[in-house]
Amino acid sequence: MKKVYDCEIIKHKEIAPCIFMMEVLSEEIVCSALAGQFVSIYLNKGEMLLPRPISICDIDKDKGTLKLIYGVVGKGTAELAAFKTGEVLKVLGPVGNGFKIEDTIKKHIVIGGGIGTPPLIELVKQLKGKVEVFLGFAKDSILEERFKELGATVYVATEDGSMGIKGNVIDLLEQINPDGDMIYSCGPKGMLRAVDLWGREKGIKTQVSLEERMACGIGACVGCTCKTKKKNEEDWQNRRVCKDGPVFWGEEVVW
């Protein structure tokens, strides 16, 4: 039987304003976790009932730990930020499908926007061949160094121009004009849609990791759906981000 695991917090720190890195111990989750999957964190705090979905950022099979990186955007993530090292968190996972990683593909374009960047770390760790990473942020960049450590070439754009070029990730793509066989992306929906369009123009297959508000987080409530094509934009169906996603082919999505 699957279960909600009690995971000890091994490390927890603020890595940028209102952005936290948390490392939790969980052999059970680690042993089957894939890049692009997520976990659900149960705060079980009186007025907050629903679990919070957070992407798996970095898997350490040896230590049996997962790294999660999250932004404090509301009550739940604020509560999460108050947990201390040594405390125990209720975590369910891994959930969802992951990024499709094919060994035949040699040139990878990885695109992250803001707090959508973390799951791309584990992805880049697992990709073989040439990896170019394009990141867009409002202001502060995160994880740039970590991508470089993993051997990727990293390009950054910030909206205020404080780091990298001034603009968004699409501006960056148009400026660098990279070449590749597969795009992997995670970030705000508007960005993913633009990435999908850009990929389509270039003729590069695109994977997008979507977000949606969730209740069960395991595929039972049909709360977290996104529109996907059966045949075309008109003949579509609703699919579950938590179970059928979060990673979809860009071409499947009805934006």
Next chain:
Amino acid sequence: MKKVYDCEIIKHKEIAPCIFMMEVLSEEIVCSALAGQFVSIYLNKGEMLLPRPISICDIDKDKGTLKLIYGVVGKGTAELAAFKTGEVLKVLGPVGNGFKIEDTIKKHIVIGGGIGTPPLIELVKQLKGKVEVFLGFAKDSILEERFKELGATVYVATEDGSMGIKGNVIDLLEQINPDGDMIYSCGPKGMLRAVDLWGREKGIKTQVSLEERMACGIGACVGCTCKTKKKNEEDWQNRRVCKDGPVFWGEEVVW
């Protein structure tokens, strides 16, 4: 302006099964607290909104601390029991009237039942003259020693006979048949009623400290009323336990 004070917990321990003693630091509350008054503890926990009324058990003017003794009977008191020394609690008080202490009175009969016993400690501390204390418990007795330290004669009854006589506090009163000028009592309503009756038969004036479910705890919502006589049982009015009480004259109460 009055306010809800942030009070540091100085001491906190289980003194009997599911009964806790908590000492909190609050010069502001201490400086005006009377025997028989209570404080309201705000847990401010998501699903629990209302403050918990707890009687003031022991006032230490020198240290600026209050002792509270409470039983864990539900969610809120369970939550309270989880607080640790050094943590800070939101406390409003002192609230309500206290016991009427008249220096002309020399022989005092103090009667406590179960978790209604704690406020009688501060009372006994302040009483001058001969003090006899009658306590009734289901099983474990509490605070017996403390009353003795304060110079009172203590009689105990337990329902299972494990300590003192077997029976309730009324059995005890009938057995000992004490003599006095004033009765002060706190405990379950059934006991208070019986005490009032016993006092009336003896012709001794009786003060009873009532409990009722509260919302505001400061007299505004009229949620915590008890029936009291205007002239007689038929001509009664509702009065607020939190503001007009918790201590009433037994003869006022419409039981």
Next chain:
Amino acid sequence: MKKVNMKINIAGVELENPVMTASGTFGSGKEYGEYIDLSELGAVVVKGVASTPWKGNPSPRIAETYGGMLNSVGLQNPGIKEFIKEDIPFLKQYDTKIIVNIAGRTVEEYCEVVEALGDTDIDLLELNISCPNVKEGGVCFGTDPFMVEEVTKEVKKVAKQPLIVKLTPNVTDIVPIAKAAVKGGADALSLINTLLGMKIDIHRRKPVLANRMGGFSGPAIKPVAVRMVHQVAEAVDVPIIGMGGIMTGEDAIEFILAGATGVAVGTANFADPTATIKVIEGIENYLLEYGFENIEELRGNLLG
């Protein structure tokens, strides 16, 4: 100095800010006046007052529930005479508006209270039509559009101050009820009153409330309240005072975006005696953060 304009206008009465107290949760302000400066409030809405003293229901009258509470106070009040003698002079010491919540079991009783208030220096009347109507066999006035219109019309005839009608949420559709009140002459509406709820003490195997059922309030009910305020705001043109579970400035903003002109804070006072002041500050902060100069810009201002 405040940088934002928090003033609102309800039926010609200008309030310094949109935050008031919800009737029945604040007495007439005397007790909470020891914890906050009542002059900071947009208005004090006093507990329901009837033509004669009411004793209310037996105790226990309070039950806590998940994120909320039940009460069965049953409109205990000292009657309008005592109220005029004691409470109005008390409130007049403060620089705030006075809104009197009116209770009654018949149209005549409502009218008596309103008439007695005619010569007093209060600002607004709030008609609580959730009381059981004894003439109609205990049915609540507020659940039937026809009765709502009738009682509003009769009360409006004798009212010297502008009339707010307070709606109960225990109805299939709030919109016809709201429209009926406006048709009857309501100058403003307030909603929601409490939902009807029950809690059972499983250890004693009895309802917690002596009266078995009671009015359900607090943050738990907010989604119902926001929904109803929104529905009513889209259907009528009079100002709305929104309430039901407001704990913070953010909660209040939700009601204003849903279409409320003013907001009232009830159960939150019990969880924090300074709740009203925090709500006022929270609204101001939101306006500043988002660059609004005037609270009026926000009302019903939902995007796309």
Next chain:
Amino acid sequence: MKKVNMKINIAGVELENPVMTASGTFGSGKEYGEYIDLSELGAVVVKGVASTPWKGNPSPRIAETYGGMLNSVGLQNPGIKEFIKEDIPFLKQYDTKIIVNIAGRTVEEYCEVVEALGDTDIDLLELNISCPNVKEGGVCFGTDPFMVEEVTKEVKKVAKQPLIVKLTPNVTDIVPIAKAAVKGGADALSLINTLLGMKIDIHRRKPVLANRMGGFSGPAIKPVAVRMVHQVAEAVDVPIIGMGGIMTGEDAIEFILAGATGVAVGTANFADPTATIKVIEGIENYLLEYGFENIEELRGNLLG
């Protein structure tokens, strides 16, 4: 070995224990079946199924509220054909009862689903009359006693399995609605469905749900649910399945004391995938603690 008898009987169908899943919160059990043993449940109540596939509403469909949540799934389902092919065989692997929740926008649609289920090996039907009735212009079937009786009668005519009618709480008075369902032939009633609620995202200045309003569930609504179950239990003689905010065994006991025969766990599954099992254990513990041998002794057993 269990020391207490947890068996209940609903319209001739015996359930091992009173705990079921609330429709729509549990799919058809496949996903939760990875976390708990479905054979432990009294029954699995599956998500609403209609005569043809429904796409449901746009996303976001979920909003969290204080002690509760809103959903606007809009009864997305794959249609009865697919359901019979996929879900019934899956559930038949387990030793539990199967209750099928029926959705429809017209009486004809309801009847089609019920007829299609006639030859299948399911145990009970649960008619969800909270769907908007397209023929009546989108008004919900469940808010009008006349319509409730009619639709129940028509469905009952074609039903091969006993019929539970599920009531919506968004009504002025639940009692005439419940009586109408029983008059129409309901063998049992289940309540409550979700309250209608709304949440506004004050930062985006938009309703959180794409559909603006949604169904409000979770512990926040429990006092309304307990009240309605109690009111209905006093008014009708058929078994009641109580639900609305059940998180623990204690919550379930509250419903049973209010008069429910069975209970359903919905939103709690989202907060803890093993919630149903914990509710079963909690009920057993209560019975043991208070010396009841049989769950049936507890139903409606309020003192004094």
